[in-house]
Amino acid sequence: MEIVYTRGGVIPYPGNSTENKTGSWRVFKPVINYEKCIRCMICWQFCPEPAILKIKDEDVKKNTPAPKEPIKRLPVPEIDYDYCKGCGICYNECPVNAIDFVKEER
Amino acid sequence: MTENYEDMEFFAPGHGMCAGCAAPIIVKWVLKLSGPNTIVVNATGCLEVATTAYPHTSWRIPWLHVAFENSAAAASGVEAALRATGEKANVIVFGGDGGTVDIGLQALSGMVERGHNVLYVLYDNEAYMNTGIQRSSATPWGAWTTTSKVGKANPIGKLRPKKPIARIIAAHNAKYVATANPAIFQDFKKKVQKALSYEGPRFLHVLSSCTTGWRHDPSKTIEILRLAADTGLFPLYEIIDGDIENMRITYHPKKFKPVEEYLKMQGRFRHLLKNPDLVKKLQDDVNAWWEKYGYH
Numbered sequence: 001m002e003i004v005y006t007r008g009g010v011i012p013y014p015g016n017s018t019e020n021k022t023g024s025w026r027v028f029k030p031v032i033n034y035e036k037c038i039r040c041m042i043c044w045q046f047c048p049e050p051a052i053l054k055i056k057d058e059d060v061k062k063n064t065p066a067p068k069e070p071i072k073r074l075p076v077p078e079i080d081y082d083y084c085k086g087c088g089i090c091y092n093e094c095p096v097n098a099i100d101f102v103k104e105e106r
Numbered sequence: 107m108t109e110n111y112e113d114m115e116f117f118a119p120g121h122g123m124c125a126g127c128a129a130p131i132i133v134k135w136v137l138k139l140s141g142p143n144t145i146v147v148n149a150t151g152c153l154e155v156a157t158t159a160y161p162h163t164s165w166r167i168p169w170l171h172v173a174f175e176n177s178a179a180a181a182s183g184v185e186a187a188l189r190a191t192g193e194k195a196n197v198i199v200f201g202g203d204g205g206t207v208d209i210g211l212q213a214l215s216g217m218v219e220r221g222h223n224v225l226y227v228l229y230d231n232e233a234y235m236n237t238g239i240q241r242s243s244a245t246p247w248g249a250w251t252t253t254s255k256v257g258k259a260n261p262i263g264k265l266r267p268k269k270p271i272a273r274i275i276a277a278h279n280a281k282y283v284a285t286a287n288p289a290i291f292q293d294f295k296k297k298v299q300k301a302l303s304y305e306g307p308r309f310l311h312v313l314s315s316c317t318t319g320w321r322h323d324p325s326k327t328i329e330i331l332r333l334a335a336d337t338g339l340f341p342l343y344e345i346i347d348g349d350i351e352n353m354r355i356t357y358h359p360k361k362f363k364p365v366e367e368y369l370k371m372q373g374r375f376r377h378l379l380k381n382p383d384l385v386k387k388l389q390d391d392v393n394a395w396w397e398k399y400g401y402h
């Protein structure tokens with residue numbers, strides 16, 4: 001009798017759920033207003049996906065607008081719209097109302 | 107000096123947890139604080155189902171799925187295997203309230219009693235949300251669920267209070283037990299770090315709101331969780347070495363908010379607000395708890 005071996009369920013690499021672009025779930029879209037953002041990273045702290053990146057690149061830090069010059073020393077929050085589901089937690093929790101929550105247009 | 111992994115994500119996006127779910131916030135932070143040298147054992151529940159839809163996974167660290175009832179038993183085995191081979195890693199269980207407070211309690215009790223070096227994290231959304239919002243023993247008094255329906259015969263919803271699981275585990279002489287709430291972020295983070303620093307059985311009971319079952323706007327997740335702390339409804343404390351007499355309350359609201367503020371934001375409590383006597387009963391219960399334990 002011939003025995004046929006098959007492979008079980010193979011998940012090619014850890015964290016490959018990134019292939020699911022859950023940004024398509026969004027009905028409302030959070031938009032950071034960098035003129036107001038004090039870069040406190042509370043939005044990054046609470047985003048459940050996580051879909052907010054903490055950008056530490058020196059050029060991005062310097063070249064992103066900020067309400068005050070010294071704030072430009074801090075990392076910049078950036079929303080990754082590939083994965084943001086539009087829950088609005090960031091918008092609700094931002095202490096300086098620097099996030100607008102607008103209807104998604106597709 | 108241990109390395110800091112706070113800026114790394116060991117929990118990947120693209121998962122299927124509902125928008126605004128608090129559980130991924132808890133998970134991503136536990137993993138940021140534990141770092142990559144971690145093995146996760148995950149009980150069946152929303153978290154397991156929605157983060158591992160084949161052929162995808164959101165876990166960037168070793169992850170083991172087990173049934174509702176045996177995550178603590180499986181974690182005990184993982185820890186025993188590590189001990190036998192002389193390897194070191196954090197063994198962390200994530201289980202919901204169904205898998206922990208109801209179905210997995212026996213395995214959890216055994217794990218703690220045998221003294222396994224495991225951190226068990228309960229993310230408590232106070233009902234069986236994954237299967238359709240059935241009540242669990244962690245559902246609080248007065249909450250509507252599909253098996254504690256509200257109507258003429260029962261205007262209250264769930265008739266029994268929430269099981270005090272943290273105190274039950276502490277009574278096993280667990281090394282470290284704490285209640286936590288991601289909205290009270292510094293307290294939550296400190297407790298995760300503290301739990302990770304100890305050896306032995308450790309248990310974190312973390313409140314986790316569920317937009318679907320608690321019936322609230324997804325953007326209000328953290329706001330509602332903050333109210334759970336600031337109304338005194340979900341007290342934050344820690345118990346070391348089972349010393350319940352010396353339970354330490356780690357968060358005293360500056361000014362207690364009335365329980366209505368918490369109730370009115372959630373559909374599952376809407377019926378209570380029509381009946382001031384029921385709201386008063388809940389407020390009296392909260393006041394009695396703080397009168398009894400608040401000095402700790």
Ligand code: SF4
Nearest residue numbers: 037038040041043094
């Ligand atoms: S919470 Fe608001 S101020 Fe803070 S980093 Fe995010 S957008 Fe900026």
Ligand code: SF4
Nearest residue numbers: 047084085087088090
């Ligand atoms: S709306 Fe929700 S998912 Fe999108 S970035 Fe804000 S917190 Fe994250």
